[in-house]
Amino acid sequence: MKRVYVNEKWCLGCHLCEYNCAFANSGMQDMATALKGKPIYPRIHVEENDTISYAVSCRHCTDPICVKSCIAGALSQEDGVIRVDPEKCVGCLTCVLVCPYGALAPSESGVMQKCELCLQNSCGEPACVKGCPNRAIVYEER
Amino acid sequence: MNQYVIIGNGVAAVGCIEGIRQEDTEGKIIVVSEEKHAVYCRPLISYYLEGKTDLERMQYRSEDYYEKMHCDVLYGKKAVKIDDASKTVILDDGSALPYTAVCVATGSVPFVPPFSGLDTVSKKFSFMTLDDTLALETAVTPSSKVLIIGAGLIGLKCAEGLKERVAEITVCDLADRVLSSILDYDCASIMQKHLEENGIKFLLNDSVETFESDTATMKSGKKIDFDVLVLAVGVRANVSLVRDMGGEVNRGILVNDHMETTVPRVYAAGDCTEGDDISSGQKRVLAILPNAYMQGHCAGVNMAGGSDAFSNPIPMNSIGFFGLHSMTAGTYFGKEDGGEMYEEKTDRKLKRLFIRNGYLTGFILIGETERAGIYTSLIRQKIPLDSIDFESLKKTAALVSFSPETRGKMLGGVV
Numbered sequence: 001m002k003r004v005y006v007n008e009k010w011c012l013g014c015h016l017c018e019y020n021c022a023f024a025n026s027g028m029q030d031m032a033t034a035l036k037g038k039p040i041y042p043r044i045h046v047e048e049n050d051t052i053s054y055a056v057s058c059r060h061c062t063d064p065i066c067v068k069s070c071i072a073g074a075l076s077q078e079d080g081v082i083r084v085d086p087e088k089c090v091g092c093l094t095c096v097l098v099c100p101y102g103a104l105a106p107s108e109s110g111v112m113q114k115c116e117l118c119l120q121n122s123c124g125e126p127a128c129v130k131g132c133p134n135r136a137i138v139y140e141e142r
Numbered sequence: 143m144n145q146y147v148i149i150g151n152g153v154a155a156v157g158c159i160e161g162i163r164q165e166d167t168e169g170k171i172i173v174v175s176e177e178k179h180a181v182y183c184r185p186l187i188s189y190y191l192e193g194k195t196d197l198e199r200m201q202y203r204s205e206d207y208y209e210k211m212h213c214d215v216l217y218g219k220k221a222v223k224i225d226d227a228s229k230t231v232i233l234d235d236g237s238a239l240p241y242t243a244v245c246v247a248t249g250s251v252p253f254v255p256p257f258s259g260l261d262t263v264s265k266k267f268s269f270m271t272l273d274d275t276l277a278l279e280t281a282v283t284p285s286s287k288v289l290i291i292g293a294g295l296i297g298l299k300c301a302e303g304l305k306e307r308v309a310e311i312t313v314c315d316l317a318d319r320v321l322s323s324i325l326d327y328d329c330a331s332i333m334q335k336h337l338e339e340n341g342i343k344f345l346l347n348d349s350v351e352t353f354e355s356d357t358a359t360m361k362s363g364k365k366i367d368f369d370v371l372v373l374a375v376g377v378r379a380n381v382s383l384v385r386d387m388g389g390e391v392n393r394g395i396l397v398n399d400h401m402e403t404t405v406p407r408v409y410a411a412g413d414c415t416e417g418d419d420i421s422s423g424q425k426r427v428l429a430i431l432p433n434a435y436m437q438g439h440c441a442g443v444n445m446a447g448g449s450d451a452f453s454n455p456i457p458m459n460s461i462g463f464f465g466l467h468s469m470t471a472g473t474y475f476g477k478e479d480g481g482e483m484y485e486e487k488t489d490r491k492l493k494r495l496f497i498r499n500g501y502l503t504g505f506i507l508i509g510e511t512e513r514a515g516i517y518t519s520l521i522r523q524k525i526p527l528d529s530i531d532f533e534s535l536k537k538t539a540a541l542v543s544f545s546p547e548t549r550g551k552m553l554g555g556v557v
Binding site: 003005006007008047048049052054056059061062065068069071072073087088090091092093094095096097098099100101102104105142 | 199202431469512513515539540546549553555557
Protein backbone atom coordinates (compact mmCIF):
# COMPACT_ATOMS: atom_id res chain seq x y z
CA MET A 1 0.00 0.00 0.00
CA LYS A 2 1.04 3.62 -0.41
CA ARG A 3 2.35 5.27 2.72
CA VAL A 4 3.80 8.62 3.70
CA TYR A 5 7.61 8.56 3.89
CA VAL A 6 10.03 11.29 4.84
CA ASN A 7 13.50 12.05 3.60
CA GLU A 8 15.15 14.07 6.33
CA LYS A 9 17.92 15.24 4.00
CA TRP A 10 15.34 17.32 2.15
CA CYS A 11 13.27 18.62 5.06
CA LEU A 12 13.63 22.38 5.57
CA GLY A 13 11.86 22.36 8.92
CA CYS A 14 9.28 24.84 7.62
CA HIS A 15 6.34 23.12 9.43
CA LEU A 16 4.06 23.72 6.42
CA CYS A 17 3.02 20.06 6.57
CA GLU A 18 1.55 20.66 10.01
CA TYR A 19 -0.53 23.58 8.73
CA ASN A 20 -1.62 21.77 5.58
CA CYS A 21 -2.63 18.77 7.68
CA ALA A 22 -4.62 20.82 10.16
CA PHE A 23 -6.35 22.67 7.31
CA ALA A 24 -7.14 19.53 5.30
CA ASN A 25 -8.82 18.03 8.36
CA SER A 26 -10.61 21.20 9.45
CA GLY A 27 -13.46 20.76 7.03
CA MET A 28 -13.24 24.47 6.18
CA GLN A 29 -12.86 26.16 2.82
CA ASP A 30 -10.44 28.89 3.74
CA MET A 31 -7.07 28.30 5.40
CA ALA A 32 -6.94 31.63 7.21
CA THR A 33 -10.39 31.15 8.77
CA ALA A 34 -9.48 27.62 9.73
CA LEU A 35 -6.10 28.26 11.32
CA LYS A 36 -5.26 31.92 11.86
CA GLY A 37 -4.65 32.83 15.47
CA LYS A 38 -5.71 29.38 16.73
CA PRO A 39 -3.72 26.56 18.26
CA ILE A 40 -3.45 23.85 15.61
CA TYR A 41 -3.77 20.12 16.11
CA PRO A 42 -2.02 18.51 13.14
CA ARG A 43 -1.68 14.76 12.69
CA ILE A 44 1.90 15.11 11.54
CA HIS A 45 4.62 16.83 13.52
CA VAL A 46 8.10 18.08 12.75
CA GLU A 47 10.94 17.04 15.03
CA GLU A 48 14.26 18.83 14.82
CA ASN A 49 17.57 19.60 16.46
CA ASP A 50 20.49 21.80 15.43
CA THR A 51 21.38 19.69 12.41
CA ILE A 52 18.29 17.86 11.12
CA SER A 53 14.55 18.08 10.83
CA TYR A 54 11.90 15.68 9.57
CA ALA A 55 8.19 15.04 9.87
CA VAL A 56 6.57 12.13 11.71
CA SER A 57 3.11 10.73 11.07
CA CYS A 58 1.47 7.33 11.48
CA ARG A 59 3.51 4.55 9.88
CA HIS A 60 0.41 2.40 9.32
CA CYS A 61 2.37 -0.53 10.75
CA THR A 62 1.74 -3.99 9.39
CA ASP A 63 1.35 -5.26 12.97
CA PRO A 64 -0.08 -2.22 14.78
CA ILE A 65 0.34 -2.30 18.54
CA CYS A 66 -1.98 0.71 18.92
CA VAL A 67 -4.89 -1.24 17.45
CA LYS A 68 -4.17 -4.24 19.68
CA SER A 69 -3.89 -2.03 22.76
CA CYS A 70 -6.92 0.22 22.29
CA ILE A 71 -9.17 -0.27 25.31
CA ALA A 72 -12.17 1.18 23.49
CA GLY A 73 -12.03 -0.80 20.27
CA ALA A 74 -11.75 2.61 18.59
CA LEU A 75 -8.67 1.91 16.49
CA SER A 76 -8.96 -0.44 13.55
CA GLN A 77 -7.06 -1.36 10.43
CA GLU A 78 -8.74 -1.77 7.10
CA ASP A 79 -6.84 -2.29 3.84
CA GLY A 80 -3.71 -1.41 5.78
CA VAL A 81 -4.94 2.01 6.90
CA ILE A 82 -5.22 2.54 10.64
CA ARG A 83 -8.19 4.67 11.60
CA VAL A 84 -9.64 5.98 14.84
CA ASP A 85 -13.35 6.18 15.49
CA PRO A 86 -13.71 9.44 17.44
CA GLU A 87 -17.16 8.38 18.67
CA LYS A 88 -15.73 5.32 20.40
CA CYS A 89 -12.47 6.82 21.66
CA VAL A 90 -12.55 7.92 25.31
CA GLY A 91 -9.15 9.64 25.29
CA CYS A 92 -7.36 7.21 27.62
CA LEU A 93 -4.10 7.70 25.67
CA THR A 94 -3.11 4.02 25.76
CA CYS A 95 -2.19 4.32 22.06
CA VAL A 96 0.21 7.15 22.96
CA LEU A 97 1.74 4.88 25.59
CA VAL A 98 2.48 2.14 23.06
CA CYS A 99 3.25 3.81 19.70
CA PRO A 100 7.04 3.52 19.16
CA TYR A 101 6.96 6.45 16.72
CA GLY A 102 5.13 9.02 18.83
CA ALA A 103 2.69 9.33 15.95
CA LEU A 104 -0.57 9.76 17.87
CA ALA A 105 -1.77 12.82 19.75
CA PRO A 106 -5.14 13.95 21.05
CA SER A 107 -7.36 16.37 19.15
CA GLU A 108 -8.61 19.60 20.65
CA SER A 109 -11.54 17.75 22.24
CA GLY A 110 -9.28 15.19 23.93
CA VAL A 111 -10.19 12.18 21.81
CA MET A 112 -7.47 10.82 19.59
CA GLN A 113 -6.80 11.73 16.03
CA LYS A 114 -4.17 10.40 13.69
CA CYS A 115 -2.98 10.44 10.12
CA GLU A 116 -5.48 8.59 7.95
CA LEU A 117 -3.67 9.53 4.73
CA CYS A 118 -6.33 12.18 3.92
CA LEU A 119 -8.42 9.40 2.38
CA GLN A 120 -11.57 10.54 4.17
CA ASN A 121 -11.22 14.31 3.92
CA SER A 122 -11.68 16.64 0.99
CA CYS A 123 -7.98 16.65 0.14
CA GLY A 124 -8.19 13.03 -1.04
CA GLU A 125 -4.41 12.56 -0.96
CA PRO A 126 -2.01 13.38 1.86
CA ALA A 127 -2.04 17.18 2.22
CA CYS A 128 1.38 17.12 3.90
CA VAL A 129 2.88 15.55 0.77
CA LYS A 130 1.00 17.78 -1.65
CA GLY A 131 2.18 20.94 0.09
CA CYS A 132 5.77 20.00 0.93
CA PRO A 133 7.86 22.64 -0.88
CA ASN A 134 10.99 20.50 -1.06
CA ARG A 135 9.41 17.10 -1.68
CA ALA A 136 10.82 15.83 1.61
CA ILE A 137 7.58 13.96 2.24
CA VAL A 138 6.37 11.51 -0.38
CA TYR A 139 3.37 9.23 -0.76
CA GLU A 140 4.35 6.01 -2.45
CA GLU A 141 4.58 2.25 -2.42
CA ARG A 142 7.77 0.85 -0.89
CA MET B 143 -12.18 -30.58 11.21
CA ASN B 144 -10.46 -28.79 14.05
CA GLN B 145 -12.60 -27.54 16.89
CA TYR B 146 -11.34 -24.75 19.09
CA VAL B 147 -12.97 -23.97 22.40
CA ILE B 148 -12.40 -20.59 24.02
CA ILE B 149 -13.52 -20.29 27.63
CA GLY B 150 -14.32 -16.66 28.29
CA ASN B 151 -15.59 -13.90 26.03
CA GLY B 152 -13.45 -10.89 26.80
CA VAL B 153 -10.67 -9.20 24.88
CA ALA B 154 -8.31 -12.19 25.20
CA ALA B 155 -11.00 -14.32 23.56
CA VAL B 156 -11.23 -11.86 20.65
CA GLY B 157 -7.45 -11.94 20.25
CA CYS B 158 -7.67 -15.72 20.23
CA ILE B 159 -10.45 -15.78 17.62
CA GLU B 160 -8.47 -13.44 15.39
CA GLY B 161 -5.29 -15.46 15.89
CA ILE B 162 -7.05 -18.70 14.97
CA ARG B 163 -8.68 -17.19 11.91
CA GLN B 164 -5.33 -15.90 10.70
CA GLU B 165 -4.24 -19.54 10.40
CA ASP B 166 -7.42 -21.52 9.97
CA THR B 167 -10.52 -20.18 8.26
CA GLU B 168 -12.36 -23.51 8.35
CA GLY B 169 -12.09 -24.89 11.88
CA LYS B 170 -14.98 -24.50 14.26
CA ILE B 171 -14.67 -21.99 17.11
CA ILE B 172 -16.91 -22.23 20.16
CA VAL B 173 -16.83 -19.42 22.72
CA VAL B 174 -18.17 -20.16 26.20
CA SER B 175 -19.44 -16.88 27.64
CA GLU B 176 -20.57 -16.80 31.23
CA GLU B 177 -21.63 -13.17 30.81
CA LYS B 178 -24.73 -12.79 28.68
CA HIS B 179 -23.17 -10.02 26.62
CA ALA B 180 -21.21 -9.86 23.40
CA VAL B 181 -17.62 -8.79 24.03
CA TYR B 182 -17.48 -5.25 25.38
CA CYS B 183 -14.72 -2.91 26.47
CA ARG B 184 -14.41 -3.80 30.11
CA PRO B 185 -12.12 -0.87 31.02
CA LEU B 186 -14.83 1.46 29.75
CA ILE B 187 -17.33 0.74 32.51
CA SER B 188 -16.22 3.83 34.45
CA TYR B 189 -16.48 5.94 31.28
CA TYR B 190 -20.03 4.63 30.92
CA LEU B 191 -20.92 5.93 34.38
CA GLU B 192 -19.26 9.22 33.49
CA GLY B 193 -21.36 9.50 30.33
CA LYS B 194 -18.34 9.42 28.01
CA THR B 195 -19.57 6.31 26.25
CA ASP B 196 -22.75 4.25 26.06
CA LEU B 197 -23.72 0.61 25.73
CA GLU B 198 -23.59 0.71 21.96
CA ARG B 199 -20.25 2.49 21.62
CA MET B 200 -18.55 0.34 24.25
CA GLN B 201 -18.99 -2.76 22.11
CA TYR B 202 -15.46 -4.00 21.36
CA ARG B 203 -16.36 -5.40 17.97
CA SER B 204 -19.14 -4.94 15.42
CA GLU B 205 -22.58 -6.47 15.86
CA ASP B 206 -21.97 -9.15 13.24
CA TYR B 207 -18.50 -9.96 14.57
CA TYR B 208 -19.03 -13.58 15.69
CA GLU B 209 -20.96 -14.35 12.54
CA LYS B 210 -18.20 -12.92 10.37
CA MET B 211 -15.58 -14.92 12.27
CA HIS B 212 -17.73 -18.07 12.10
CA CYS B 213 -17.92 -18.51 15.87
CA ASP B 214 -20.62 -20.05 17.98
CA VAL B 215 -21.07 -18.24 21.28
CA LEU B 216 -22.72 -20.08 24.15
CA TYR B 217 -24.08 -17.30 26.36
CA GLY B 218 -24.82 -17.85 30.04
CA LYS B 219 -22.84 -21.09 30.12
CA LYS B 220 -20.00 -21.86 32.46
CA ALA B 221 -17.19 -24.31 31.88
CA VAL B 222 -16.81 -26.45 34.98
CA LYS B 223 -14.06 -28.83 33.89
CA ILE B 224 -11.54 -29.49 31.18
CA ASP B 225 -11.21 -33.24 30.80
CA ASP B 226 -7.73 -34.03 29.55
CA ALA B 227 -8.45 -37.72 28.96
CA SER B 228 -11.40 -37.19 26.60
CA LYS B 229 -10.18 -33.74 25.40
CA THR B 230 -13.52 -32.16 26.18
CA VAL B 231 -14.70 -29.07 28.01
CA ILE B 232 -17.57 -29.88 30.35
CA LEU B 233 -20.20 -27.17 30.82
CA ASP B 234 -22.49 -26.52 33.78
CA ASP B 235 -25.44 -27.94 31.83
CA GLY B 236 -23.60 -31.25 31.59
CA SER B 237 -22.75 -30.99 27.89
CA ALA B 238 -19.26 -31.77 26.67
CA LEU B 239 -17.42 -29.86 23.94
CA PRO B 240 -14.62 -31.80 22.23
CA TYR B 241 -11.55 -29.71 21.44
CA THR B 242 -8.52 -29.85 19.24
CA ALA B 243 -7.15 -27.03 21.39
CA VAL B 244 -8.68 -24.98 24.17
CA CYS B 245 -7.90 -21.46 25.35
CA VAL B 246 -8.66 -20.55 28.95
CA ALA B 247 -9.48 -16.85 28.95
CA THR B 248 -11.46 -16.75 32.16
CA GLY B 249 -10.19 -13.45 33.49
CA SER B 250 -10.38 -12.64 37.17
CA VAL B 251 -12.95 -12.13 39.89
CA PRO B 252 -13.06 -9.53 42.65
CA PHE B 253 -11.44 -10.57 45.87
CA VAL B 254 -13.64 -9.70 48.85
CA PRO B 255 -11.99 -10.02 52.25
CA PRO B 256 -14.20 -11.39 55.02
CA PHE B 257 -15.23 -8.02 56.55
CA SER B 258 -17.21 -8.35 59.71
CA GLY B 259 -20.83 -7.30 59.20
CA LEU B 260 -20.58 -7.11 55.42
CA ASP B 261 -23.84 -9.06 55.14
CA THR B 262 -25.67 -6.21 56.91
CA VAL B 263 -24.86 -3.80 54.06
CA SER B 264 -27.80 -3.67 51.67
CA LYS B 265 -26.29 -1.88 48.67
CA LYS B 266 -22.87 -3.36 47.93
CA PHE B 267 -21.24 -3.84 44.56
CA SER B 268 -18.14 -5.00 42.79
CA PHE B 269 -16.90 -3.01 39.80
CA MET B 270 -15.63 -5.49 37.25
CA THR B 271 -18.39 -6.24 34.78
CA LEU B 272 -21.07 -4.49 32.79
CA ASP B 273 -23.74 -6.07 35.00
CA ASP B 274 -21.95 -4.74 38.12
CA THR B 275 -21.97 -1.32 36.50
CA LEU B 276 -25.64 -1.34 35.54
CA ALA B 277 -26.59 -2.47 39.04
CA LEU B 278 -24.42 0.25 40.61
CA GLU B 279 -25.95 2.84 38.29
CA THR B 280 -29.44 1.89 39.44
CA ALA B 281 -28.45 2.10 43.10
CA VAL B 282 -26.92 5.58 43.18
CA THR B 283 -28.88 8.81 43.51
CA PRO B 284 -27.71 12.45 43.51
CA SER B 285 -27.76 12.34 47.31
CA SER B 286 -25.79 9.09 47.62
CA LYS B 287 -22.77 8.86 49.87
CA VAL B 288 -20.50 6.27 48.32
CA LEU B 289 -17.77 4.38 50.15
CA ILE B 290 -15.21 2.68 47.93
CA ILE B 291 -12.88 0.12 49.48
CA GLY B 292 -9.68 0.14 47.46
CA ALA B 293 -7.70 3.07 46.00
CA GLY B 294 -6.34 1.07 43.07
CA LEU B 295 -7.11 1.44 39.39
CA ILE B 296 -10.61 -0.03 39.68
CA GLY B 297 -11.66 1.86 42.80
CA LEU B 298 -10.42 5.22 41.58
CA LYS B 299 -11.86 4.88 38.08
CA CYS B 300 -15.16 4.01 39.76
CA ALA B 301 -14.84 7.16 41.90
CA GLU B 302 -14.25 9.30 38.83
CA GLY B 303 -17.16 7.71 36.99
CA LEU B 304 -19.57 8.31 39.85
CA LYS B 305 -18.37 11.78 40.87
CA GLU B 306 -21.03 13.84 39.09
CA ARG B 307 -23.82 11.40 39.92
CA VAL B 308 -23.55 11.33 43.70
CA ALA B 309 -23.16 13.67 46.68
CA GLU B 310 -20.04 12.29 48.29
CA ILE B 311 -17.31 9.75 47.62
CA THR B 312 -14.84 8.41 50.16
CA VAL B 313 -12.12 5.98 49.16
CA CYS B 314 -10.25 3.99 51.76
CA ASP B 315 -7.25 1.71 51.40
CA LEU B 316 -4.93 -0.21 53.63
CA ALA B 317 -1.99 1.09 51.58
CA ASP B 318 -0.30 4.39 52.39
CA ARG B 319 -0.95 5.78 48.92
CA VAL B 320 -3.29 5.67 45.95
CA LEU B 321 -2.59 3.45 42.92
CA SER B 322 0.05 1.57 44.89
CA SER B 323 0.42 -1.09 42.20
CA ILE B 324 1.74 1.41 39.64
CA LEU B 325 2.89 4.58 41.41
CA ASP B 326 5.62 5.23 43.93
CA TYR B 327 4.91 7.45 46.90
CA ASP B 328 5.79 10.85 45.38
CA CYS B 329 3.84 10.20 42.19
CA ALA B 330 0.87 8.89 44.13
CA SER B 331 0.84 12.08 46.20
CA ILE B 332 0.45 14.21 43.07
CA MET B 333 -2.44 12.08 41.88
CA GLN B 334 -4.07 12.02 45.30
CA LYS B 335 -3.87 15.80 45.60
CA HIS B 336 -5.50 16.17 42.19
CA LEU B 337 -8.25 13.70 43.08
CA GLU B 338 -8.89 15.51 46.37
CA GLU B 339 -9.15 18.83 44.56
CA ASN B 340 -11.81 17.19 42.44
CA GLY B 341 -13.83 16.25 45.48
CA ILE B 342 -12.75 12.69 46.30
CA LYS B 343 -12.05 12.08 49.99
CA PHE B 344 -9.45 9.58 51.13
CA LEU B 345 -8.79 7.47 54.18
CA LEU B 346 -5.44 5.79 53.61
CA ASN B 347 -3.49 3.53 55.93
CA ASP B 348 -6.85 2.45 57.19
CA SER B 349 -9.30 -0.37 56.70
CA VAL B 350 -12.78 -1.31 57.75
CA GLU B 351 -13.01 -3.04 61.11
CA THR B 352 -16.72 -3.68 60.89
CA PHE B 353 -19.85 -2.78 58.93
CA GLU B 354 -23.14 -2.13 60.64
CA SER B 355 -25.81 -1.56 58.00
CA ASP B 356 -24.84 1.82 56.51
CA THR B 357 -21.94 2.65 58.79
CA ALA B 358 -18.36 1.52 58.50
CA THR B 359 -16.15 1.66 61.56
CA MET B 360 -12.53 1.91 60.58
CA LYS B 361 -9.52 0.40 62.37
CA SER B 362 -8.54 4.00 63.22
CA GLY B 363 -11.85 4.43 65.03
CA LYS B 364 -13.34 6.76 62.41
CA LYS B 365 -16.92 6.12 61.43
CA ILE B 366 -18.17 6.64 57.87
CA ASP B 367 -21.83 6.81 56.92
CA PHE B 368 -22.65 5.67 53.43
CA ASP B 369 -25.54 4.26 51.47
CA VAL B 370 -23.65 2.60 48.59
CA LEU B 371 -20.58 0.45 49.06
CA VAL B 372 -18.16 -0.50 46.27
CA LEU B 373 -15.69 -3.29 46.96
CA ALA B 374 -12.56 -2.84 44.86
CA VAL B 375 -9.93 -4.40 47.09
CA GLY B 376 -8.34 -6.51 44.41
CA VAL B 377 -8.87 -9.34 42.00
CA ARG B 378 -7.97 -12.99 41.77
CA ALA B 379 -7.21 -14.80 38.57
CA ASN B 380 -9.65 -17.56 37.66
CA VAL B 381 -7.23 -20.47 37.63
CA SER B 382 -9.38 -23.37 38.79
CA LEU B 383 -10.03 -25.04 35.41
CA VAL B 384 -6.31 -25.51 34.80
CA ARG B 385 -5.38 -26.16 38.43
CA ASP B 386 -8.04 -28.88 38.72
CA MET B 387 -6.64 -30.76 35.74
CA GLY B 388 -3.14 -30.69 37.21
CA GLY B 389 -1.75 -27.72 35.26
CA GLU B 390 0.72 -25.47 37.01
CA VAL B 391 -0.70 -22.34 38.54
CA ASN B 392 0.69 -19.71 40.83
CA ARG B 393 -1.16 -16.40 41.24
CA GLY B 394 -2.28 -16.97 37.68
CA ILE B 395 -2.20 -19.84 35.22
CA LEU B 396 1.46 -20.24 34.26
CA VAL B 397 2.08 -19.74 30.56
CA ASN B 398 5.18 -19.65 28.40
CA ASP B 399 5.70 -17.20 25.55
CA HIS B 400 3.57 -19.40 23.28
CA MET B 401 0.70 -19.10 25.78
CA GLU B 402 0.91 -22.82 26.46
CA THR B 403 0.02 -24.01 29.95
CA THR B 404 1.78 -27.07 31.30
CA VAL B 405 -1.03 -29.24 29.90
CA PRO B 406 -0.81 -30.17 26.20
CA ARG B 407 -3.37 -28.48 23.93
CA VAL B 408 -4.47 -26.20 26.76
CA TYR B 409 -3.57 -22.54 26.26
CA ALA B 410 -4.37 -19.57 28.43
CA ALA B 411 -4.54 -15.83 27.83
CA GLY B 412 -5.48 -12.60 29.56
CA ASP B 413 -6.01 -11.64 33.19
CA CYS B 414 -6.13 -15.28 34.36
CA THR B 415 -2.51 -15.90 33.37
CA GLU B 416 0.87 -15.40 34.91
CA GLY B 417 3.49 -14.90 32.22
CA ASP B 418 6.81 -13.20 31.69
CA ASP B 419 7.47 -9.58 32.54
CA ILE B 420 10.64 -8.88 30.57
CA SER B 421 11.25 -5.61 32.43
CA SER B 422 11.77 -7.41 35.73
CA GLY B 423 12.67 -10.88 34.48
CA GLN B 424 9.97 -12.28 36.76
CA LYS B 425 6.71 -14.09 36.15
CA ARG B 426 3.77 -11.78 36.88
CA VAL B 427 0.06 -11.46 36.40
CA LEU B 428 -0.18 -8.57 33.93
CA ALA B 429 -3.89 -7.87 33.98
CA ILE B 430 -4.01 -5.19 31.30
CA LEU B 431 -6.00 -5.05 28.10
CA PRO B 432 -3.13 -4.83 25.58
CA ASN B 433 -1.57 -7.98 26.98
CA ALA B 434 -4.93 -9.76 26.98
CA TYR B 435 -5.33 -9.11 23.27
CA MET B 436 -1.73 -9.96 22.37
CA GLN B 437 -1.67 -13.11 24.51
CA GLY B 438 -5.00 -14.20 23.05
CA HIS B 439 -3.80 -13.62 19.51
CA CYS B 440 -0.59 -15.51 20.16
CA ALA B 441 -2.52 -18.41 21.70
CA GLY B 442 -4.91 -18.48 18.74
CA VAL B 443 -2.14 -18.65 16.15
CA ASN B 444 -0.43 -21.50 17.99
CA MET B 445 -3.69 -23.38 18.64
CA ALA B 446 -4.38 -23.38 14.92
CA GLY B 447 -0.99 -24.81 14.01
CA GLY B 448 0.90 -21.60 13.36
CA SER B 449 3.91 -20.45 15.31
CA ASP B 450 3.95 -17.25 17.30
CA ALA B 451 5.64 -16.02 20.46
CA PHE B 452 4.64 -13.07 22.60
CA SER B 453 8.12 -12.40 23.81
CA ASN B 454 8.08 -8.87 25.21
CA PRO B 455 5.24 -8.38 27.68
CA ILE B 456 5.69 -5.65 30.27
CA PRO B 457 3.32 -3.98 32.70
CA MET B 458 2.06 -0.67 31.31
CA ASN B 459 -0.83 1.61 32.12
CA SER B 460 -2.22 4.85 30.78
CA ILE B 461 -4.75 6.20 33.19
CA GLY B 462 -6.16 9.65 33.76
CA PHE B 463 -8.37 11.17 36.41
CA PHE B 464 -10.25 14.45 35.98
CA GLY B 465 -7.94 15.52 33.15
CA LEU B 466 -4.61 14.61 34.74
CA HIS B 467 -2.97 11.70 32.91
CA SER B 468 -0.38 9.31 34.17
CA MET B 469 1.52 6.74 32.20
CA THR B 470 3.60 4.00 33.71
CA ALA B 471 5.53 1.08 32.31
CA GLY B 472 8.03 -1.56 33.31
CA THR B 473 9.87 -1.99 36.57
CA TYR B 474 11.25 0.70 38.87
CA PHE B 475 14.52 -0.69 40.20
CA GLY B 476 15.77 1.25 43.21
CA LYS B 477 19.39 2.01 44.13
CA GLU B 478 19.49 -1.13 46.26
CA ASP B 479 18.84 -3.20 43.14
CA GLY B 480 21.44 -1.41 41.05
CA GLY B 481 19.00 1.00 39.43
CA GLU B 482 19.28 4.73 38.87
CA MET B 483 16.63 7.33 38.27
CA TYR B 484 16.34 10.41 36.06
CA GLU B 485 13.79 12.90 37.30
CA GLU B 486 12.09 16.10 36.13
CA LYS B 487 9.59 17.57 38.48
CA THR B 488 7.37 20.64 38.60
CA ASP B 489 4.19 21.28 40.54
CA ARG B 490 1.86 19.18 38.37
CA LYS B 491 4.26 17.33 36.11
CA LEU B 492 6.61 14.56 36.89
CA LYS B 493 8.86 12.34 34.86
CA ARG B 494 10.81 9.47 36.37
CA LEU B 495 12.87 7.21 34.15
CA PHE B 496 14.37 4.11 35.73
CA ILE B 497 17.61 2.83 34.26
CA ARG B 498 19.64 -0.27 35.04
CA ASN B 499 22.68 -1.85 33.41
CA GLY B 500 22.42 0.44 30.40
CA TYR B 501 18.75 -0.17 29.69
CA LEU B 502 15.56 1.71 30.43
CA THR B 503 13.51 -0.62 32.65
CA GLY B 504 10.58 1.56 33.60
CA PHE B 505 9.04 5.02 33.78
CA ILE B 506 6.37 7.09 35.43
CA LEU B 507 5.01 10.16 33.66
CA ILE B 508 2.42 12.45 35.15
CA GLY B 509 0.93 15.43 33.34
CA GLU B 510 3.21 15.34 30.32
CA THR B 511 2.82 12.19 28.29
CA GLU B 512 3.56 13.16 24.68
CA ARG B 513 5.16 10.41 22.60
CA ALA B 514 5.59 8.22 25.70
CA GLY B 515 5.50 5.17 23.44
CA ILE B 516 9.08 5.93 22.43
CA TYR B 517 10.12 5.24 26.03
CA THR B 518 7.89 2.16 26.15
CA SER B 519 9.57 0.80 23.02
CA LEU B 520 13.01 1.19 24.63
CA ILE B 521 11.84 -1.11 27.42
CA ARG B 522 9.97 -3.62 25.25
CA GLN B 523 12.68 -3.85 22.61
CA LYS B 524 15.53 -3.72 25.15
CA ILE B 525 17.36 -1.04 23.20
CA PRO B 526 20.82 -0.41 24.68
CA LEU B 527 20.91 3.21 25.80
CA ASP B 528 24.46 3.64 24.49
CA SER B 529 23.12 3.08 20.96
CA ILE B 530 21.04 6.27 21.16
CA ASP B 531 21.47 9.83 22.39
CA PHE B 532 19.81 9.13 25.72
CA GLU B 533 20.87 12.50 27.14
CA SER B 534 18.50 14.24 24.75
CA LEU B 535 15.90 11.47 24.79
CA LYS B 536 15.44 11.58 28.52
CA LYS B 537 14.52 15.26 28.28
CA THR B 538 12.24 14.90 25.23
CA ALA B 539 10.78 11.73 23.79
CA ALA B 540 11.52 12.09 20.07
CA LEU B 541 13.08 10.04 17.31
CA VAL B 542 15.75 12.71 16.87
CA SER B 543 17.75 10.86 19.54
CA PHE B 544 18.08 7.76 17.36
CA SER B 545 20.81 7.27 14.78
CA PRO B 546 20.00 8.43 11.22
CA GLU B 547 20.12 4.79 10.09
CA THR B 548 17.60 3.63 12.69
CA ARG B 549 15.38 6.62 12.01
CA GLY B 550 15.65 5.96 8.30
CA LYS B 551 14.28 2.45 8.84
CA MET B 552 11.50 3.71 11.10
CA LEU B 553 10.30 6.52 8.87
CA GLY B 554 11.52 5.50 5.44
CA GLY B 555 10.41 1.90 5.23
CA VAL B 556 7.48 -0.40 5.88
CA VAL B 557 7.37 -1.27 9.59
